[in-house]
Amino acid sequence: MAEIATAQADPAGPPPEDGAPPEGMDADTESGDGIPSAESLRPVLIKDRFAVDPKTPLPDLDSPSAKAFMAEDRRDIDRPVFALICNPGLPTRLGAMTSLRGSGIKPLVGILEWEVEFWPLIRQRSMILILERPLGGRVLQKGTFRISEYDLPRKVIEPLAGALQEMASIGVAHRAIRRDNLFFMDAGRQQIAFGECYSSPPGYDQPAVYEPAERAMAPPAGRGVGNSRDDAYAFAVAIVGLILDKEPGASEGPEKILAEKLELGSYAAITGNENLPLSLLEPLRGMLGDDPQQRWGPEEIDLWLSGRKMSPQQKRAGKRGQTPLTFMGRPYQSVRQLADAFSKHVPDAAKAIRHDSFDTWLRRSVEDVNLANAIKNVLDVANAQAGSFAGSDEMIVTRVAILMDPLGPIRFKGFSFMVDGFGAAFAMDLLRTGDPQIPAEIIAKDIPDLWFQSQLVYAPEASIHQKNFSQLKIVLNNKDPGFGVERCLYESNPSLPCQSPLLLQEYVLETEHLLPALDRAANTQDLKSKPLDRHVAAFITARFKEDINPHLKALASENPDTQTIGMLSLLAFIQWKLRIEPVYGLASWVGGHLGPAINAYHSRTTRKEIEREIPRLVRRGSLPELFDLMDNADRRREDIEGFEDAVAEFAAAELEIQDIEGRGEEQLTKAERTGQQAAAMGSILVTMCIVMILFMIKVF
Structure with a gap:
């Protein structure tokens, strides 16, 4: 995999040494330190309306993955707004932005606009969000917040539960609900609201305590989109934190709180022995349910607020053994917790799974004969296919972990993700390691199908995810440009910018911005490389909603001239279709790679004419005109016809020469034959004369 393009830079930190602002940006810096000068820190304009001031940070409004600025x-000069500069190394939530803009949900910090622009403090382009500014600041403005148990339902739970219900009706989960992401929208600190949920992948910024056990076991990027019931879970944790005036589980650490959730259940793990208001025990038990199907959502919260008794049943997080099973020197009673431990120590886990004591523990201590039989079948299949992928330790542990914890994430070779979090997990793993091998193997080997087959309860969204993975496999198996693992990356991450090394620091999120970005890149890249690599081709195929199959077929050709025409035709089609302004640098870049296409013409006169025309069209920055020059149908037909005529003339001349040469040889042969005949006749006559003379002498 090529070098990853998106740099992970702190939007408020010092700029990197390399890179330069786009054309037209002021790059003046103070001498020696690389920090942009005050002159260069002009306001950045978003959508020709919102001016963002790089000189005025607002740290009180920062998000974990984004920095706030005035x-x-x-x-509307009196409208209170602020900007968030997102981390360019993280995918944002474009879908949530689009759905929630203009939604009018009052208990939510609303998003007004967004755009990718050059941010001078990091000297690269990044996503900039414009949000409503909460005038009352954070609820935890001074690190603490106290409210009576009588005011909590009316001032906090009721308005925020209403926001959850409105978001659920739109089909968007917040996935960033936590105690430090609550704000007051008014200066009087009465109108409470959820903070932003747009600047990072769903659940990415959440402490593990706010995530249900199954999602907390996945890494932050792989926790998945989730739903309103996951939001209700996080909301309950935030409520407990507000009541206790401290972060639940903060003193225990994420691993211990997760272990307690799996051993004791979420409600017991989060509330512990704390004294909570009796009136809130019912909703907290409901929202902290460990069964996703029975966990309360916004509707159940609304029913409780209206006075209806719900009496939620609090169950354990999963199956447990009556006695512990020791693995890696640690005792485990929770089957789900043991599955998580297995996935982190594959070789040792494979040995433990094959050992008779594990089967005995499942049958006698856990008393789950069905699970024991299912795992025995896995081992039988592995033994029958020893030496193959199906018989490998990695596959055995993956299948067994799914059987032991069907609600949990898919775990394979250290790569873990919820089924609705594969895209973000794929992107972040690629950004971190630069190697797509494991995610590609997951797609190719149908690993998610094992998870789908293990689900005991039908979920409509599961069939959608299953179909998506099937389509990704088709794309992965096609190795042509525009497909392969690069295409899988963009299809599973609609908010991910193009990761081509050619577009470092450009943050290209839409096809409309691709050609201008390549045009700027022409000033910094080695022009010996082509401006259309596999990442660019895959990005175009995933984002550009036009029929480009003819161009892709040309790109996949083994003939260099056809490949070159395919590259030019695709870029020209984009410029023509999207009406993009002239791209002088890109036109020059492409023009430098047209040699094979020029040489495809047979006529030297035509080749010279094209070579003379290219500089003129490059100066116009028009790729469609350049393409018309290179692949003009009339010129191509004339060249072919001229070539055919030339071939015919040459063949005729060759025949004439051969005919002429053939007649000369025939005359020479005839002359030689005539000479030989004359010589023979002369010899005969001389011989006869001599014989006659001798005869006459003898007679007379």
């Missing part, structure tokens, strides 16, 4: 609405 912003101004130039059309």
Whole structure:
């Protein structure tokens, strides 16, 4: 895999040494330190309306993955807004932005606009969000917040539960609900609201305590989109934190709180022995349920607020053994916790799974004969296919972990993700390691199908995810440009910018921005490389909603001239279709790679004419005109016809030469034959004369 393009830079930190602002940006810096000068820190304009001031940070409004800065609405100067500069190394939530903009959900910090722009403090382009500014600041503005148990339902739970219900009706999960992401929208600190949920993947910034056990076991990027019931779970944890005026589980650490959730259940793990208001025990038990199907969502919270008694049943997080099973020197009673431990120590786990004591523990201590039989079948299949992928330790542990914990994440070779979090997990793993091998193997080997087959309860969204993985496999198996693992990356991450090394620091999120970005890249890249690599081709195929199959077929050709025409035709089609302004640098870059296409013409006169025309069209920055020059149908037909005529003339001349040469040889042969005949006749006559003379002498 090529070098990953998106740099992970702190939006408020010092700029990197390399890289330069786009054309037209002021790059003046103070001498010696690389920090942009005050002159260069002009406001950044978003959508020709919102001015963001790089000189005025707002640290009180920072998000874990984004930095806040002062912003101004130039059309409504009195409107309170602020900007978040997102981390360019993280995918954002474009879908949530689109769905929630203009939704009018009051208990939510609303998003007004967004755009990718050059941010001078990191000297690269990044996503910039414009949000409503909460005038009352954070609920935990001074690190603490106290509210009576009588005011909590009316001032906190009721408005925020309403926001959850409105978001659920739109089909968006917040996935960033936590105690330090609550704000007051008014200066009087009465109107409470959820903070932003747009600047990072779903669940990415959440402490593990706010995530249900199954999602907490996945790494932050792989926790998945989730749903409103996951939001209700996080909301319950935040409520407990507000009541206790401290972060639940903060003193125990994420691993211990997760272990307690799996051993004791979420409600017991989070509330512990704390004294909570009796009136809130019912909703907290419901929202902290470990069974996703029985966990309360916004509707159940609304019913409770209206006075209906729900009496939720609090069950354990999963199956447990009556006696512990020791693995890696540690005792385990929770089957789900043991499955998680297995996935982190594959070779030792494979040995433990094959040992008779594990089967005995499942049958006698856990008393789950069905699970024991299912795992025995896995081992039988592995033994029958020893030496193959199906018989490998990695596959055995993956299948057994899914059987032991069907609600948990898919775990394979250290790569863990919820089924709805594969895309973000794939992207972050690629950004971290630069190697897509494990995610590609997961797709190719149908690993997610094992998870789908293990589910005991039908979920409509599961069939959608299963179909998506099937389509990814088809794409992965096609190795042509525009497909392969690169295409899988963009299809599973609609918010991921193009990762081509050619587009370092450009943050290209839409096809409309691709050609201008390549045009700027022409000033910094080695022009010996082509401006269309596999990442760019895959990005175009995933994002550009037009029929480009003819161009892709040309790109996949083994003939260099056809490949070159395919590259030019695709870029020209994008410029023509999207009406993109002239791209002088890109035109020059492409023009330098047209040699094979020029040499495909037979006529030297035509080749010279094309070579003379290319500089003129490059100066116009028009790829469609350049393509018309290179692949003009009339010129191509004339060249072919001229070539055919030339071939015919040459063949005729060759025949004539051969005919001429053939007649000369025939005359020479005839002359030689005539000479030989004359010589023979002369010899005969001379001989006869001599014989006659001798005869006459003898007679007379």
